[in-house]
Amino acid sequence: MWAPQYPEGLEMKIWYNTLTGEVRTISALNHYIGMRTIEPSMFPEFGYISYIIGFIIVFGLASVIVNKRFMLISFLGLILATGFGALIDFYLWGYDYGHNLNPEAPIKIEGMSYQPPLIGTKQLLNFTAFSGPDIGGWIFIGVGVLLFGLLVYEWKKINDMKYFNFGFLLLAGSLIISCSTEPEQLNYGTDVCHFCKMTLMDNKFGAELVTKKGKIYKFDDIRCFINYYNSGNDDPYDFQHALVIDYLNPGKLINAFDAFYVKSTEIRSPMDGQAAAFETKASMSKFKKEWKGIYLAWGELVTQYK
Amino acid sequence: MRLLFFFVFALSLFPAKARTLVVDQRKSLKSIQSAIVLATKGDTIRVMPGLYREGNFIVKKSIVFIGINYPVLDGENKYEIFTVAANDVSIIGFRMINTGTASITDISAVSAIETKRLRVINNQLENTFFGIHLANSTCTLVENNILHSNAEAEQQIGNGIHAWKCDSITVRHNEISGHRDGIYFEFVTHSKVEKNFSRANMRYGLHFMFSHHDEYINNTFHDNGAGVAVMYTQDVTMKGNHFEDNWGSSSYGLLLKDIRDSHIEDNQFLRNTVGVYMEGSSRCLFEKNVFSGNGWAVKIQANCDGNSFEKNNFLTNTFDMATNGSLVLNTVDYNYWDSYQGYDLDRNGIGDVPFHPVSLYSMVVEKMPSSIMLWRSFLVYLLDRSEKVVPSITPESLKDNHPAMKNYDYDN
Numbered sequence: 001m002w003a004p005q006y007p008e009g010l011e012m013k014i015w016y017n018t019l020t021g022e023v024r025t026i027s028a029l030n031h032y033i034g035m036r037t038i039e040p041s042m043f044p045e046f047g048y049i050s051y052i053i054g055f056i057i058v059f060g061l062a063s064v065i066v067n068k069r070f071m072l073i074s075f076l077g078l079i080l081a082t083g084f085g086a087l088i089d090f091y092l093w094g095y096d097y098g099h100n101l102n103p104e105a106p107i108k109i110e111g112m113s114y115q116p117p118l119i120g121t122k123q124l125l126n127f128t129a130f131s132g133p134d135i136g137g138w139i140f141i142g143v144g145v146l147l148f149g150l151l152v153y154e155w156k157k158i159n160d161m162k163y164f165n166f167g168f169l170l171l172a173g174s175l176i177i178s179c180s181t182e183p184e185q186l187n188y189g190t191d192v193c194h195f196c197k198m199t200l201m202d203n204k205f206g207a208e209l210v211t212k213k214g215k216i217y218k219f220d221d222i223r224c225f226i227n228y229y230n231s232g233n234d235d236p237y238d239f240q241h242a243l244v245i246d247y248l249n250p251g252k253l254i255n256a257f258d259a260f261y262v263k264s265t266e267i268r269s270p271m272d273g274q275a276a277a278f279e280t281k282a283s284m285s286k287f288k289k290e291w292k293g294i295y296l297a298w299g300e301l302v303t304q305y306k
Numbered sequence: 307m308r309l310l311f312f313f314v315f316a317l318s319l320f321p322a323k324a325r326t327l328v329v330d331q332r333k334s335l336k337s338i339q340s341a342i343v344l345a346t347k348g349d350t351i352r353v354m355p356g357l358y359r360e361g362n363f364i365v366k367k368s369i370v371f372i373g374i375n376y377p378v379l380d381g382e383n384k385y386e387i388f389t390v391a392a393n394d395v396s397i398i399g400f401r402m403i404n405t406g407t408a409s410i411t412d413i414s415a416v417s418a419i420e421t422k423r424l425r426v427i428n429n430q431l432e433n434t435f436f437g438i439h440l441a442n443s444t445c446t447l448v449e450n451n452i453l454h455s456n457a458e459a460e461q462q463i464g465n466g467i468h469a470w471k472c473d474s475i476t477v478r479h480n481e482i483s484g485h486r487d488g489i490y491f492e493f494v495t496h497s498k499v500e501k502n503f504s505r506a507n508m509r510y511g512l513h514f515m516f517s518h519h520d521e522y523i524n525n526t527f528h529d530n531g532a533g534v535a536v537m538y539t540q541d542v543t544m545k546g547n548h549f550e551d552n553w554g555s556s557s558y559g560l561l562l563k564d565i566r567d568s569h570i571e572d573n574q575f576l577r578n579t580v581g582v583y584m585e586g587s588s589r590c591l592f593e594k595n596v597f598s599g600n601g602w603a604v605k606i607q608a609n610c611d612g613n614s615f616e617k618n619n620f621l622t623n624t625f626d627m628a629t630n631g632s633l634v635l636n637t638v639d640y641n642y643w644d645s646y647q648g649y650d651l652d653r654n655g656i657g658d659v660p661f662h663p664v665s666l667y668s669m670v671v672e673k674m675p676s677s678i679m680l681w682r683s684f685l686v687y688l689l690d691r692s693e694k695v696v697p698s699i700t701p702e703s704l705k706d707n708h709p710a711m712k713n714y715d716y717d718n
Contacts, residue, residue: 189508189531192556197563197585199509199532199556201486204409250409268470272492272516 001026003127012038013134016049033114034105035097045089056082060143069154076147083140091118181214181240183253195224196271203250204276205269209234210241222261223273226305247276248283257298260284264293275301330354338363338371338379345369353377353400361385366392373399376430381405381415387434388416396425407435412464414439418446426451436464437485446475455484463508465490469497477502487513488530495519503528510535514542522547533558533578540566547573549581558583559600565590572716574598580605581623588612594716597621602628602668611635619713620644620663624681627663627704630672634704638663642710650711661709664700666693 012021027037063071098115194217207225209217219225243253259277278284350370362385402415414436437453466482471493482488488504499522504511511527514536521543533552549559559578565587575581581600589612597603603623608631648657
């Protein structure tokens with residue numbers, strides 16, 4: 001619970017057999033609006049919840065040993081039933097606790113009840129109350145999800161191996177992408193150059209740096225790219241990828257270290273970098289002649305634009 | 307006497323009399339191409355109404371082209387229309403449509419290469435890749451043209467009026483829409499951009515780079531992709547312009563990067579995500595501007611120095627100023643701030659307590675953009691108030707010591 005007078009919040013944790021946290025403070029507050037004092041003795045559940053949890057653990061271990069699908073299904077059923085049961089039980093208690101108020105309370109507001117939220121956030125007068133699962137609850141939910149996943153896996157395995165593989169790849173792929181250090185395409189017209197703040201427009205030019213942590217910097221011109229590379233904001237060894245657009249394949253990113261560069265005043269790039277990158281030596285030579293430019297390799301390019 | 311002699315001598319170089327050729331599809335001279343062949347230096351070619359599909363006109367002589375009632379020159383999605391490579395050429399009163407597009411060359415309706423005194427007046431350009439493209443040209447006048455293009459894929463469209471390595475050009479009274487950048491200047495000096503209306507272009511309404519000693523006056527930039535950008539330039543005067551309705555995460559009314567010694571006066575910044583964004587800029591004077599209804603009126607990065615803001619009106623902005631560091635080398639004085647809550651006991655029209663335009667929360671948002679969600683909540687309000695009383699995070703030195711009590715009326 002949070003309130004202006006308790007900016008750091010008040011917390012109550014419900015364990016399998018007791019309550020901890022600022023229970024006394026919360027109870028004292030609740031007393032003003034006629035709610036009863038919260039005590040472990042209010043919850044007969046504390047007496048038998050430990051047995052239920054114990055049973056679930058034993059059943060889980062048993063299903064590992066038996067190693068049959070029906071055990072898996074019944075275990076999932078048990079988890080779901082317990083979960084729902086617990087939620088309903090909590091809801092019923094919350095309803096009773098929030099509605100059954102002492103008529104002699106110092107603060108009375110007509111038509112107001114103070115039922116705590118089941119899961120999520122709720123505004124109770126000037127208090128914001130939040131209720132959600134803690135470590136134990138998350139383990140419980142995790143087990144449920146895992147079991148469900150296993151069942152889907154089993155079912156897919158029987159039905160269609162190929163489909164399953166595809167799905168698995170998708171899942172694995174999405175997990176990898178979420179923390180990937182892979183480069184991404186430059187979106188001309190929407191992406192903004194990290195160095196000069198200009199919107200990328202000319203797809204013959206552009207560059208990208210990807211750090212080992214997966215941070216991506218995009219540039220509209222070799223000038224901005226080299227200036228940032230040399231700026232010292234990031235250690236050059238922290239770059240996982242350094243990529244540059246191939247002049248002849250607009251939009252295509254190639255390895256900046258291996259590219260062939262031509263520098264010439266004939267080249268009109270967005271930030272007057274006067275340089276273009278090529279994937280092959282042959283096309284570099286052709287344009288070098290056409291523009292009367294000079295050839296630069298990466299090591300020489302980084303010394304430019306100072 | 308010597309001057310007179312010079313004039314006589316100069317006149318004798320021209321043919322005795324400049325002729326006028328009339329191109330009319332119902333008369334003997336039907337094509338503009340053949341008229342160009344027939345014409346000599348100083349001639350005028352009058353083109354009667356009609357649809358002309360004659361490919362690319364390469365003009366290597368000083369000719370005045372005058373269109374009567376907007377004859378249509380069609381590039382058939384293949385050709386550049388006028389390629390001018392001579393001095394003293396005028397192109398007046400044409401409707402030019404459908405130039406070709408290309409990724410390597412810049413195909414345009416009017417392209418000028420190393421010309422002097424080119425005049426492009428009263429034309430209508432529709433669906434062109436680049437509109438008017440000037441390279442290495444001096445003393446050019448581009449006036450009263452309407453340029454419109456339909457950009458769908460953005461990199462497939464060029465700039466409206468594009469000038470590269472030019473000097474002393476005037477761009478006046480044009481209306482530009484649907485291009486990449488409305489007006490684009492790169493290495494253009496001593497030039498003037500006046501009374502243009504640039505709207506709904508894909509990127510910038512106006513884009514200045516490496517272009518020194520220029521001025522742009524009384525233009526309107528409305529609803530462009532990313533506003534107006536002035537970069538790597540010194541000595542620019544921006545007066546009486548309207549920067550309006552540039553909304554978006556990387557969109558600015560006016561983006562200033564590496565600008566020095568410039569003067570920004572009497573402009574209106576209305577309803578932009580960021581009115582003015584400044585980075586690496588020095589010694590710019592902002593005076594008598596109106597910032598109204600912007601998300602951030604001014605975002606000034608800590609690497610700017612020696613800039614000053616005087617006598618501006620700040621009205622109904624979410625944040626008046628934001629910065630990203632505590633060291634501030636810019637001055638803010640004598641502005642009107644609608645969020646100022648001080649008092650004026652001596653009734654001299656100047657508030658008695660300084661105003662801190664950078665709110666605590668704008669610093670928080672600068673570090674953590676998503677925290678904007680909590681804006682206008684009670685707690686944030688309290689934080690801002692307490693910060694006003696005892697500044698600790700916001701730059702102490704960035705303050706207006708003489709905040710005006712009433713907003714300025716610049717009309718009088």
